[in-house]
Amino acid sequence: MWIYEKKLEFPINIKKTDPKLAKLMMEQYGGSDGELGAGLRYLSQRNTMITAQGKATLNDIGTEELAHTEMMATIVHQLLQGATKEQIMASGLDTYYVNHGLGVFPCNAAGDPFTAAYIQSKGDPLTDLYEDMAAEKKALKTYDYLIDLTTDPDVLKPLRFLREREIVHFQRFGEALDIVRQHLNENCVFDMPCNPLRKC
Numbered sequence: 001m002w003i004y005e006k007k008l009e010f011p012i013n014i015k016k017t018d019p020k021l022a023k024l025m026m027e028q029y030g031g032s033d034g035e036l037g038a039g040l041r042y043l044s045q046r047n048t049m050i051t052a053q054g055k056a057t058l059n060d061i062g063t064e065e066l067a068h069t070e071m072m073a074t075i076v077h078q079l080l081q082g083a084t085k086e087q088i089m090a091s092g093l094d095t096y097y098v099n100h101g102l103g104v105f106p107c108n109a110a111g112d113p114f115t116a117a118y119i120q121s122k123g124d125p126l127t128d129l130y131e132d133m134a135a136e137k138k139a140l141k142t143y144d145y146l147i148d149l150t151t152d153p154d155v156l157k158p159l160r161f162l163r164e165r166e167i168v169h170f171q172r173f174g175e176a177l178d179i180v181r182q183h184l185n186e187n188c189v190f191d192m193p194c195n196p197l198r199k200c
């Protein structure tokens with residue numbers, strides 16, 4: 001179970017309405033390498049992780065990604081607040097508006113709705129952890145690109161915080177991978193018949 005803390009992991013107070021920027025920020029809310037997908041990926045994968053440390057890592061990071069999903073939703077919401085008809089038309093969010101108004105909907109910057117096909121849960125601890133490390137690198141790069149296109153300091157601050165967290169997550173998944181590898185080397189844990197290409 002989860003206990004909800006009624007505050008953001010990092011404060012967000014955007015003063016300038018900017019629907020064009022909101023459209024870009026949607027990438028890290030409901031895009032392929034975004035926070036929603038990250039949370040669902042890790043919290044799904046934890047069920048078949050084979051070490052206690054790996055399970056805890058997936059649980060911790062998956063939980064934090066939900067907090068990051070909340071942060072990205074807040075950024076999109078605050079950037080959309082008070083948007084005028086002219087701003088919406090100029091931002092390219094007119095097609096979004098006719099379906100969602102100024103609501104926050106999980107989609108990417110191009111407007112494609114979120115899909116679980118963005119993520120994987122393969123039932124194999126090494127495969128999942130390699131995916132997770134790649135996912136963190138991809139999220140980091142997306143934050144770099146978003147930071148490149150942002151000048152608003154109120155948006156840059158939380159983006160930089162989120163970017164830093166991706167670095168920490170990558171390192172933690174790397175540690176989990178080492179521990180799982182060691183565990184597999186020490187214990188014959190596969191239920192399947194021995195595979196000569198595998199250690200056990």
Ligand SMILES: [Fe+2]
Nearest residue numbers: 136165166169
């Ligand atoms: Fe992350």
